[in-house]
Amino acid sequence: MIQFLKKFLRFWGNEVAVDLGTAHTLVYIKGEGIVLNEPSVVAVDQTTGKVLAVGEEAKRMLGKTHQGILAKRPMKDGVITDFELVQEMLYTFLARIIKHNLWANPRALIAVPSGVTEVERRAVRDSAASAGAREVMLVAEPIAAAVGIGLPIEEPTGNMIVDIGGGTTEIAVIALSGIVTNSSIRVAGDEMDEAIVQFIREKYRIEIGQQTAEQIKIQIGNVFPLEETRHMEVRGRDLVTGTPKTIEVTSNEIREALQPVVLQIVDAIKRALENTPAELVADVIDRGIYMTGGGALLRGLDSLIKEETNLPVRVVDNPLECVALGAGKILEEIDHYRNVLIQSKVPSLSR
Ligand SMILES: Nc1ncnc2c1ncn2[C@@H]1O[C@H](COP(=O)(O)OP(=O)(O)OP(=O)(O)O)[C@@H](O)[C@H]1O
Ligand SMILES: [Mg+2]
DSSP states (O other), rough: OOHHHHHHHHHTTTTEEEESSSEEEEEEETTTTEEEEEEOOOOEETTTEEEEEETTEEEEEEEEOOOOEEEEOOOOTTEEEEHHHHHHHHHHHHHHOOOOOOOOOOEEEEEEOOOOHHHHHHHHHHHHHHHSSSEEEEEHHHHHHHHHHHHTTTOOOEEEEEEESOOEEEEEEEEEEEEEEEEEOOOOOHHHHHHHHHHHHHHHHHOOOHHHHHHHHHHHHHSSOOSSSOOOEEEETTTTTEEEEEEEEEEHHHHHHHHHHHHHHHHHHHHHHSSOHHHHHHHHHHEEEEEGGGGGBTHHHHHHHHHOOOOOOOEEETTTTTHHHHHHHHHTTTHHHHGGGGGSSSSOOOO
């Protein structure tokens, strides 16, 4: 009986924190931790419009589907580009982890990029509400990241977070539970992949897919000279003959390809530092920059930023999970953290 009651209460009181990212969606259940981490991809049957797969399964279809199926990423540059697909995706993810019953509709805390507009925020709220959330709360990603790292965000000390995701790079200085300076540029991991695609197209006249580009970036990508040059075999389509072709690329070439993208990120960090009040810059000089998001894992990026800014730079322990962990912690201690939530000016759709 107690077991049953516990179960019932768990469903009834479901509360989830979601990091709805351009590349990955993570879901944290209150009291349990992260229970889902999947690519933000949806595969749709073009004739019927039916969703065929979401997450990992749909990602495997990206770039490989025939005409009847479309595998899409419904988010771009950190914001929703296809409202209905995001709704379907969230619904499927939530249904997977929460057994639905009449009272199971969860309360959801969703992390959104700090630079999103009111309209974009509303799209997130409404997607979550239509996907079954009974109450939707929003928090800015850098705040969630800072909480996830375990930084003392309530103190009058400045902490700088640089979160390089798939679609956006968020740079924020946080103090006294708020964002003091913030810039969000829509340049991050996806642009790195695109730069690799273009580099290989121009240099070798070979077309490769985004997924291949991402693998190259993860395997041999770097932005600071490595001790030894690495090589990787890459398959693509010869643009002249149209036939498949295998080439070998080196880590030096990839560094060259990534440089323009990475410099945009470095410039944005420098600009953010210029716009930060002097007192807080002094804190950042002491405490350094915290790098998070999947892009923080790019080899040598920390060294490059350190060299360019003359500041200590550290990559956090769980760069891919930090926002979800922080949002989860906020949910666990919601009364303590209520003041960090984004207040909405526009009411969301009610179900
Ligand atoms: N080892 C690695 N080296 C370089 N890039 C990496 C590595 N691992 C993951 N990435 C990149 O990190 C990005 C995904 O990061 P993350 O999951 O933090 O993004 P996201 O939160 O979904 O996106 P956003 O916050 O922009 O909405 C992808 O572009 C991925 O290719
Ligand atoms: Mg992110």
